[in-house]
Structures are given as C-alpha cells and as structure tokens.
Amino acid sequence: MTDAVVFDLDGVLIDSEPVWEQVRRAYVAETGGRWLPDSQQRLMGMSTAEWARYLSVDLGVGRAPEVVATEVIDRMARRYEQELPLLPGAVEAVRRLADRWPLGLASSSPARLIASVLEETGLAHRFAVTMSTEEVPRGKPAPDVYLAVAGKLGVAPGTCVAIEDSSNGLRAAHAAGMRVVAVPHAAYPPQPDAIALADRVVNGLDELTVEALGGPGRRTR
Known part of the structure; x- marks a missing residue:
C-alpha cells in the first residue's frame, strides 16, 4: 500500500550533480584547497552545513564554513538562472x-x-x-x-x-x-x-x- x-x-x-561538482571543484581550486578523488561521492547527500565544513576543513578552503556555503550557493543560483538542467x-x-x-x-x-x-x-x-x-x-x-x-x-x-x-x-x-x-x-x-x-x-x-x-x-x- x-x-x-x-x-x-x-x-x-x-x-544538477555535474553542476554541483563543477561549481565546488572550481571554488576549491580558486580558494587554495585540494579536491580529492572521492570528494564528489562523499559530498552527495550532505546537508549544507556538512558540505560547507567539508570544503572548509577537509579540502583546505581557507574560509569559514558559513562563508563557503553562501558563496557556493550564490554560484549555483547563478548557474540555475542561466539554465535549469x-x-x-x-x-x-x-x-x-x-x-x-x-x-x-x-x-x-x-x-x-x-x-x-x-x-x-x-x-x-x-x-x-x-x-x-x-x-x-x-x-x-x-x-x-x-x-x-x-x-x-x-x-x-x-x-x-x-x-x-x-x-x-x-x-x-x-x-x-x-x-x-x-x-x-x-x-x-x-x-x-x-x-x-x-x-x-x-x-x-x-x-x-x-x-x-x-x-x-x-x-x-
């Protein structure tokens, strides 16, 4: 039933997974972090707070998780405005x-x-x-x-x-x-x-x- x-x-x-990967990969590279081979698989399903902390701490992005979340979501919103996949x-x-x-x-x-x-x-x-x-x-x-x-x-x-x-x-x-x-x-x-x-x-x-x-x-x- x-x-x-x-x-x-x-x-x-x-x-959207390819878009998330592109946006977060680029963001990590631009902010001095290091993307790992299993990063995308690990990120799939994480909440905003979880993935923002993962990028900030585990991947070495030198910004606070709150800042990471805002900046990445802003980028995603702009991508969706250009084309919704x-x-x-x-x-x-x-x-x-x-x-x-x-x-x-x-x-x-x-x-x-x-x-x-x-x-x-x-x-x-x-x-x-x-x-x-x-x-x-x-x-x-x-x-x-x-x-x-x-x-x-x-x-x-x-x-x-x-x-x-x-x-x-x-x-x-x-x-x-x-x-x-x-x-x-x-x-x-x-x-x-x-x-x-x-x-x-x-x-x-x-x-x-x-x-x-x-x-x-x-x-x-």
Whole structure:
C-alpha cells in the first residue's frame, strides 16, 4: 500500500550533480584547497552545513564554513538562472504521481535552490511538503529528512515510496523504512551495496507510473 511518494531533487528531477561538482571543484581550486578523488561521492547527500565544513576543513578552503556555503550557493543560483538542467520526463512524472498521491520532496539542496527549481518548473503546488536537509540534524545517509517529510505528510514511512539516485540517498530512504525506487545516474552510479537496498530499479522517469508504485512491486532492471 502506498500513501505518499517522496522525491529527491538533485539527480532525480534535475541533472544538477555535474553542476554541483563543477561549481565546488572550481571554488576549491580558486580558494587554495585540494579536491580529492572521492570528494564528489562523499559530498552527495550532505546537508549544507556538512558540505560547507567539508570544503572548509577537509579540502583546505581557507574560509569559514558559513562563508563557503553562501558563496557556493550564490554560484549555483547563478548557474540555475542561466539554465535549469531539468531531466527528461521530470515534470510529467511529478504531475502524474501528484494526481494519485500526496508528494513530498526530501532534498540535500538548500531551501533557496529548492524554491528556485520548483518555481521555475511550475511544480511548487504539486508538493504537499518540501524539506531540505538544512532543516534536520543530519544529512543523508541518515534518514532524518525522510522521516521528517513523512511526519509532515502525516503518513507512516513504511507506506511511502522514495525516489532516489545516489548511494547516500538510497541509504537514507531505506533507513527511514520507506520502499525505495532507484533511478541511477549514469555518470554518478550508486555503489553496489546501496543499489541493493532498492525495491525497484528503473531506467528513467517515464517508468514512474501509478501502476509501478502502487504496491510493493518486484525488483526490475
């Protein structure tokens, strides 16, 4: 039984992971830091406070985390103003599922960018609840944001289907007790242990149908 569907944003509705990587890589280089081979994978799912501290401390950016967060988010906002990297079928998938269930959004993006994306796509009114990991104690892979969204929707986590792409996102939704549908990103594929947590794996957003999400489903590839 499905009572609600909870979407991730980055990598599910917008192809923003490459943009985040480009912006943060450039920022780290410009500020005297050092990007590490596993930095992008580690950053995916972190809350704003977590990734800002990671850049500031672990990657050697010589600025306070609060400054890092503001400056990077400003750069991301400018990139979105130039071009919003909407994924194929994103708007249609949201509209299709919103006609059947209440929708939540559980994103690691800052609230400012979430609002910008939903306004630009005209999807803001389709989501009953939107939350950033800025609003909970821990970012993904902790389940905090998914549990908070379910609570605000007034449904049990176990009756929610979460739509995720990243390793930490899949882990977070699964830890919250939700059924998980994975939409892997070709350039940033989830790690094998994370994808194994998914109840269903789809190749694109056009496969997110009411019929596919209406019950526990069987795992498909």
